[in-house]
Amino acid sequence: MKQLSQYKNYKKIAVMGGTFNAIHMGHRVAAEAVRQELDIERVIFIPTGNAPHKENDPMYNEHRYLMTVLATVTNPDFEVSRMEIDRTGKSYTIDTIKELRRKCSKECEIYFITGADAIEQILTWKDPDELLSMCRFVAVTRPGYNRTKLEKAIDTLKQKYKGNIEFLEVPALSISSTDIRNRVIADKTIKYLVPETVENYILKFGLYTTEYSQAPYINDINKRLHNVLTPKRFRHTQGVAEEAVRLAQRYNGDIDKAYLAGLLHDCAKCYTDEEKLRMCEEYNVPLDKILKKQPDLAHSFLGAALAKAEYGIKDEDIINAICYHTTGRADMSLLEKIIYIADYIEPNRESFPGLEKIRELAYTDIDKAVEYALHNTIDYNKEKNRIIHPLSITALEYYREENNEK
Ligand SMILES: [Fe+2]
Ligand SMILES: [Fe+2]
Structure with a gap:
């Protein structure tokens, strides 16, 4: 049986960041595809905490965290971290990567999985140059994603900051969390778009239809x-x-x-x-x-x-x-x-x-x-x-x- 969080032993880990509101099949497929493609030992799902300028809502955080746990529990190479959820004050990606760096061995390579759209935004994040020097980025895109605009941003990141960024196409990424929420609000089925356990969780707590309607x-x-x-x-x-x-x-x-x-x-x-x-x-x-x-x-x-x-x-x-x-x-x-x-x-x-x-x-x-x-x-x-x-x-x-x- 695999142990939880043996960070010191890993040589290659990947962080899957996101609000996961709600986590869906696209997230799981993307994480698994990256894991296999890059030979990652552990994918750590880290639900975002207090994003800059967002108010704190503990209940909302817990729902997202628990849904992420439910969605990943059956995969021995996945785990979920409360690192950002439990952080007080504003939460920045750079702080998360630094925390992981401290926990991991020096040789460990850290990958950060993110949506292609977010790649363009990296320069607006906190301490982008330090961030780019501390981890590699994997931009997951859905097929047919227009990369032209993106490539310019990537070039700048690569040249100016020596950032290490790669792409991976993931078909299931056409599913989006917004669609999931809208479908629940509209009383449409979300079966097979999210794991069954997540579907049951959403229904049990009336997420998106009561407090989120x-x-x-x-x-x-x-x-x-x-x-x-x-x-x-x-x-x-x-x-x-x-x-x-x-x-x-x-x-x-x-x-x-x-x-x-x-x-x-x-x-x-x-x-x-x-x-x-x-x-x-x-x-x-x-x-x-x-x-x-x-x-x-x-x-x-x-x-x-x-x-x-x-x-x-x-x-x-x-x-x-x-x-x-x-x-x-x-x-x-x-x-x-x-x-x-x-x-x-x-x-x-x-x-x-x-x-x-x-x-x-x-x-x-x-x-x-x-x-x-x-x-x-x-x-x-x-x-x-x-x-x-x-x-x-x-x-x-x-x-x-x-x-x-x-
Ligand atoms: Fe005004
Ligand atoms: Fe006004």
């Missing part, structure tokens, strides 16, 4: 926003979400999207300027000169990146509505206009010159409301000696012309 998903977002926003800002976002729903009803827009975009539009607002700049770098948000000088203005662009990476928003329209809610832009979608205006007129807004006029226009002609609001903002910022973002200027020109032609 659609409405609680909103609750989850609200809970997180409550933690990262000031009470006043939190009230404001509730007001924007509700106003956005009213506007969506008025203009036959998508009510759910309006609500979500309204809720999340200021999710990056309450960080300090310094934090905003650092996070923009971390999340690859490009900053022009104006944004660098006025980091607060970057909260909308950063908010869009956070909505995508941290709040799981995939819909581009929602992302854009968050992205352009402060500057506006020419030719906005209905949702973008709704959020732009809702931000202006939500009921908790303290009165300012022009507010009542925009409130009135908002429900009669949203394009005119947008023009008026842009005009108002530009004037206000000029008075305050702030630089006006070019996006706002072109937006105003656009809507002026648009409304004149009506």
Whole structure:
């Protein structure tokens, strides 16, 4: 019988990192394929702990950990580590690799198995050069994955950081954890997509259908926003979400999207300027000169990146509505206009010159409301000696012309 965690004796181990929410057949197939292909002695599944910027939820961590145990228990070459789950504070990959390095012999080669998409992100991780020098990466891809974009990133990693990265195609990776959760929510079967034990676990604890179902998903977002926003800002976002729903009803827009975009539009607002700049770098948000000088203005662009990476928003329209809610832009979608205006007129807004006029226009002609609001903002910022973002200027020109032609 194999012993658990004889790290000192291993010559070659692989780390399989992931949230494993839920762990599925794709994960197991990928880990087994890498094990065999690279002659790995032990694959260590390490469910992520408190990912940077994610709140801690012990119950959620335990579910993911236990599902990972259930999914791997029958394979003698697999084991699960609580290393990240039990770590207090934020959890970074570099800390995990360092911890493994300490446990293993000097000669031991450590591989880190990750999705191909994550490879592009490595440079945004903590201490990428040190990380690349301490372990080798195995990028698992599904067949047909477009490698062109990826190859550029890989070249940089290889040349600049002497990173060691290899690819492995794994057919079963078309299964995704998001699909598993969505199928459970939609009451569709997940049989054969996840191990039977995991399926039973999900059903037993009502994962994704009770505490993780659609409405609680909103609750989850609200809970997180409550933690990262000031009470006043939190009230404001509730007001924007509700106003956005009213506007969506008025203009036959998508009510759910309006609500979500309204809720999340200021999710990056309450960080300090310094934090905003650092996070923009971390999340690859490009900053022009104006944004660098006025980091607060970057909260909308950063908010869009956070909505995508941290709040799981995939819909581009929602992302854009968050992205352009402060500057506006020419030719906005209905949702973008709704959020732009809702931000202006939500009921908790303290009165300012022009507010009542925009409130009135908002429900009669949203394009005119947008023009008026842009005009108002530009004037206000000029008075305050702030630089006006070019996006706002072109937006105003656009809507002026648009409304004149009506
Ligand atoms: Fe904002
Ligand atoms: Fe706002």
